[in-house]
Amino acid sequence: MKRIIAIVCILSLTCAATAQQKTAFQTSSAWTPEIDVRSDIAIVYGAGDRRGMTFGQRVQSWRDRGYQTHFMTGIAWGSYEDYFTGKWDGKNHFGIGQVERDGDTIWHGRNVPYVVPESTFIAYMKEGVVKKVIDAGISYIHLEEPEFWMRAGYGEVFKQEWQRYYGFPWRPQHTSPENTYLSSKLKYHLYYNAIKEVSEYAKAYGKQKGMDVKVYIPTHSLVNYSSWQIVSPEASLASLPSIDGYIAQVWTGTSREPTFYNGLRKERVFENAFLEYGSMISMTAPTGRKIFLLTDPIEDWPRDWGDYKRNYEATFTAKLLYPTVADYEVMPWPERIYTRPYKLPNSDSSILIPKYYSTQMQIMVNALNSMPVSENKVSGVNGIGVLMGNSMMFQRFPTHQGFEDPQFSNFYGQTLPLVKLGVPVQTVHMENLSYKATLKDIKVLVMSYSNMKPMSPDVHQHLAAWVKNGGVLIYCGRDDDPYQTVQEWWNTKGNHFKAPSEHLFRLLGINPAQPESRVGKGFVYVIRQHPKEFVMNEGGAKAYVELVRKAYEENAKAGKLLVSNSLHVSRGMYDVVAVMDESAEKEPFVVKGPVIDLFDPTLPVLASKSVEPGRQALLLNVARVKQPAVPQVLAAASRVYEEERKPGSYRFVVKSPARTVNAMRILLPSEPRETILTGPGGEKITPASVSWDVSSKTCFLQFDNSPDGIRVEISWGR
Structure with missing residues (x-):
């Protein structure tokens, strides 16, 4: 009898593994009727037992309702009281926290510090968390948010890791640009190593039990971590054999971080989200890793429901404008969304989610269950890229020697002026340049070392080869920021370059004093301005945009650089539209019907839909329904x-x-x-x-x- 039961269990697990895994949500709760979202996957958060309910029972409550179950836990923080208090190994580990210059530990919550992931914590994650989860029959593990705060790095544990990694005593990061860079590089390495060790353990232990364990990394985008001054391994993990994919954690809270454009600092939620999702997709696409795109119908800070709705539409639209991806985390924490009253700003009242908003949200979420991958391109010119790299996170110290990068403007200076013109600029990760697919469709590539540095000379080898084969490169920057002289490969081990760009220019065989040079079949432009000047100054992007136009039309001979105030893509029967403000064009984007407006809870059928500047739309085009004769x-x-x-x-x-x-x-x-x-x-x-x-x-x-x-x-x- 036991053998029969075992066979049945194996068959059921096999069926679950082969079922559709297209939509998911994460929850720390057991199943309740108020949060039965009906996605494919319930990602159960945290391995701890609860009062009256074990971890296994919590998982089973979702399986009983037909869900496939994954597991998620923080890799930089979590409810690991048994580890912190010493119940696990008899030693108190609160000293492992990330410590600021004033000696304060950075806390994620009560008795939950952000950790320095040294060997005992890694051992705990393996044996105290991952093993328990695999023993419970879960073969999908998500290690969330490997995060080390830039402002941290002053604790004794970090000092010990510094000595071990660099071979010389710790140096306080605030005392020089080089020390800031070295501190961030170590933080990057520590979480890279932690992820590598824990994921390899999960694979090996699962194999011992006859399970094919998959490991995912739910993480903010490189754009957001750089903006928020957090260090994380990001793109480097995509090449680890033990990592199977990512969840792109983009939502109103990340995307409403203010940016500069045309001299004005303000929130630009849609444009920011579009760039965030783009950086996550370009990070994973060349490696073939799977990625789920996340949005959140609310956010962490109290706002009014109109604010939540408006910005949810903006972020939701941004992710749908990437038609090569159709896997989604539809929401985090449904228990928070459906069952927690929120106190409104400037009010003492708290209310649950309004019925009109929960209906609209569920219409949108259920559209994701049928949202197809599409070969259609988003409107506008698709061949312009902007180079980025993990070292963006290494030089986000507020000010060194008078140099600063307000609101991460050296990145947005390269990207926002193009997005605002309806150019769906593609971010390109230097860590992925060895993959042929990375630059395959890029005609013009913009780059700068004003806010990042190349971590290997191989970056320049790939770029030089691409240019010589016909690519057009635009280099922006004065190369005078204090991080140009940090101790790195371009000025050590026989290299004596004053700036890393000198090495690139030598490989290209050009004189950077010349603003334009022909290199093989390609071209190189050098702009001696920091990209932040393009957006922090009113009208600052005009010359930059004209140069991109020239590079695209005349040098790359890729056709006209078409500009507009909108982005649009058709995905099966769906039309996705975003119309931007702050553009010379003020006209709305019109979609001819009949169309069903999926952002309206009454699902009206419209003869046409006019999308105004600053708004977005998700429309179901009735004329493109497959099998229209079938109910x-x-x-x-x-x-x-x-x-x-x-x-x-x-x-x-x-x-x-x-x-x-x-x-x-x-x-x-x-x-x-x-x-x-x-x-x-x-x-x-x-x-x-x-x-x-x-x-x-x-x-x-x-x-x-x-x-x-x-x-x-x-x-x-x-």
């Missing part, structure tokens, strides 16, 4: 199961969280004669709204949701 649910604030079609009738079951309202658009051959709704207990339900739209041949239904399922039966004709 089907086109959009819903629920997930559809058990579909059954017969002549003259269509029936199905829909499931979604309790205490939310469903709205549906259903494509039918003709107007319904009868619509019957049946609750999970067999009770008849009267819909709150039923209507028919002739132009789209769709029926609109609205009724309260149930995680146990509402059966819908529709008949038409005689």
Whole structure:
């Protein structure tokens, strides 16, 4: 009997492993009806037992509801009280925290420090966390947010790691640019090593148990970490054999970080999110790793629900404008979104998520379950890239020798002026230059060493070869920042370059005093300005944009550099549109219908949709529906199961969280004669709204949701 049960378990695990893994959410809670999101995967957070519930029971509560289960935990912090307090190995480890210059530890929460990942912590992560999770039958492990704060690096544990890594005593990072650079480089190495060791252990231990363990890294983008002055391994992990993919953690909280453009500092949530997602995708695409794109319908700080909605639409649209990716983490913490009242700014009242917003959110989330990968390109010129690298995180110290980079403007100076013109600029990671796919479609590449440095001379070998083969390179920078002289490969071991660009220019065979040079089949331009000047000064980007235009049209001979105030892409039956403000063009972007507006909880059918500057849209284009003669649910604030079609009738079951309202658009051959709704207990339900739209041949239904399922039966004709 035990053997039969074991075989059944193995078969069920095999089926789960081969099932669709397209959408996911993360939760620290056990299943409850209010948070039954109906994605493919429930990523269970934290391996600790709870009062009255073990970790295994928490996992099982989601499996019992049909979810595949993954596991997530922090790699830089977490609820590891047994480790910190000494219950695990008899030693107190609170001294492992990341320490600031004033001696304060940086805390993530009560008794939860951000850690310096030295050997005992790594051993704990392996034996105290990962082993337990694999023993529970989970083969997908997410090691979240390997983060070391730039302002940290003053604790005794870090000083010991410094001595071990560099072979000379610790130096306080605030005393020189070189010490800042060396401090950040060590932080980078420590988390690279921690991820490498823990992920290799997970693979090896899983193999011992006959399991194929996959390891993912949920992480902020390189754009955000650099902006927020955090150090993380980022792109280097994509080449580790023990890493299978990433979750791109982009949401309102990261994307609303203010940026400079045309001399004005303000929030630019859509544009920022677009660049963040782009940097994550370009980091993984050449390596073939899988990536889930995350958005959050709310954020960590209290705002009003209108703010959450507006910025959720902006970040959601930004990720859909990358049609080569169709895997998503649809939300973190559904328990926070659905069940926690939020105190509004300038108010003493706290309210739960409004019904109109939860309906809209669920319509958007369920659209992701059917969102296809598409070969369509986003509108605009797709052949312009901007080089970036992990060392962006190494020189974010506020000020050294009078040099500063306010709001990470040396990066945004290269990118924002192009995005604002409807050019979907692609970020290119120098760590991936050895992959042929990295520069395959790039016609013009912009780069600067004003905010980063090459970590290897190989970077220049790849760039020089690309230019000589026909690429057009635009180098921006004065090469006078204090990090040019840090102790690195370009000024050690027989090299005597005053700046790393000198090595690149030598390989290219050009005189950088000449603003334009032909190199083989390609061209090189040198602009002796820091890119931050393009955005921190009013009108500062004009000459830069004109040079990009010249490089693209005349040198690369890639066609006209088309500009607009919008970005648009079609993905199957969906149209994704973003229209930007701060542009010379003020016209809206118009999509001809009939289209269903998925950002409106009433799912209106429109003859056309006009998207104004500063707004975004997700539209379902009825004319592009596959198999239009087949009855089907086109959009819903629920997930559809058990579909059954017969002549003259269509029936199905829909499931979604309790205490939310469903709205549906259903494509039918003709107007319904009868619509019957049946609750999970067999009770008849009267819909709150039923209507028919002739132009789209769709029926609109609205009724309260149930995680146990509402059966819908529709008949038409005689």
